Amino acid sequence: MPSGNAELYLGKDIVAICPHKYVGKNNCAHYVGHVLGLTFGTLCNLSRRVEEGRASIRVNEVYNALGSRGKWANKPHLKEGETLLVFVTSARHVDSNGIMSDHPQKHIGILSGDKIYNYSNSHHKVVADTVDAFLAKFDSIYDGDDISLFYGVVA
Amino acid sequence: MKRSSFQVGVILVLSLLASGVEAKKSLKANTDASQKAVSALLAASDEPIPSESTCHGVFGGEGPPRVRDLLAMELATFSRGKNTLVGTCKAGGTGRPQACRVTIAHEFGEEASSAEIRFDAIEGHAVAASLDCRLLP
Numbered sequence: 515m516p517s518g519n520a521e522l523y524l525g526k527d528i529v530a531i532c533p534h535k536y537v538g539k540n541n542c543a544h545y546v547g548h549v550l551g552l553t554f555g556t557l558c559n560l561s562r563r564v565e566e567g568r569a570s571i572r573v574n575e576v577y578n579a580l581g582s583r584g585k586w587a588n589k590p591h592l593k594e595g596e597t598l599l600v601f602v603t604s605a606r607h608v609d610s611n612g613i614m615s616d617h618p619q620k621h622i623g624i625l626s627g628d629k630i631y632n633y634s635n636s637h638h639k640v641v642a643d644t645v646d647a648f649l650a651k652f653d654s655i656y657d658g659d660d661i662s663l664f665y666g667v668v669a
Numbered sequence: 670m671k672r673s674s675f676q677v678g679v680i681l682v683l684s685l686l687a688s689g690v691e692a693k694k695s696l697k698a699n700t701d702a703s704q705k706a707v708s709a710l711l712a713a714s715d716e717p718i719p720s721e722s723t724c725h726g727v728f729g730g731e732g733p734p735r736v737r738d739l740l741a742m743e744l745a746t747f748s749r750g751k752n753t754l755v756g757t758c759k760a761g762g763t764g765r766p767q768a769c770r771v772t773i774a775h776e777f778g779e780e781a782s783s784a785e786i787r788f789d790a791i792e793g794h795a796v797a798a799s800l801d802c803r804l805l806p
Contacts, residue, residue, distance in 0.1 A: 539774055539775075539776070539783035539805050540781040540782055540805045543806055556723070572805065572806060574727075609727075613727060615726070615729060616728055617742060618746050618775065618780070618782030618806070619782075621779070622806075635781040636776075636778050636781075655777065655779060655780050656780065
């Protein structure tokens with residue numbers, strides 16, 4: 515059941531979040547998918563034994579499905595009921611048409627207050643980072659000197 | 670028949686050794702199977718990935734995405750970190766293609782990714798139309 519509340523899962527393992535107990539190699543989009551009830555592209559519970567409660571698991575499929583998305587500097591003011599997603603990847607992995615590629619180096623989180631709630635794949639739990647710390651964390655491990663933030667609005 | 674403590678000890682040690690051998694066997698990678706599955710996939714490396722396939726995507730190559738573009742993108746992550754590549758092909762029966770799967774996984778701190786690529790293979794050649802992927806993230 516999507517709660518829409520990113521903070522609710524702080525410190526939790528994806529096993530405690532996904533009703534199907536699906537655990538992928540990278541659960542960043544999976545966590546966001548369950549919190550917001552997103553069903554874009556590939557969904558968890560790949561065996562499809564139960565359809566209810568399945569959620570998105572891929573970063574680019576979420577990003578590319580959003581009508582309002584773009585560079586972080588251009589993020590809009592949110593309207594009532596909207597949620598701002600934060601994506602991090604190399605600027606080269608988002609083309610001139612605003613399509614994010616399948617490149618493995620990408621991550622996603624939910625902005626709530628002044629923190630980005632996101633799933634740590636090395637600590638196996640939801641963590642909260644400031645925007646600067648979030649960017650710095652991935653800038654330090656992703657290839658290239660153009661690691662950038664992008665936004666996406668979920669209505 | 671009552672066993673002496675020595676006999677019980679010997680049985681216990683032998684049991685532990687046996688279970689250890691089994692554990693080691695189960696951890697052994699089957700490189701022959703992986704080689705065959707990867708070889709079948711490489712045989713189709715220049716073929717375009719059908720647009721309706723779950724493997725279709727944007728992999729940084731020129732033109733329509735090909736199998737090799739997908740493989741190159743995933744394997745390029747292997748320059749560092751903890752990486753695994755495992756492949757299998759199961760016989761499909763008389764006149765039927767083999768059912769194959771290649772799984773590529775990578776971990777380097779917060780950077781984690783995986784690609785599970787399933788496909789049919791005929792005479793050691795992956796059938797592009799059968800490609801089915803689970804890519805993360």
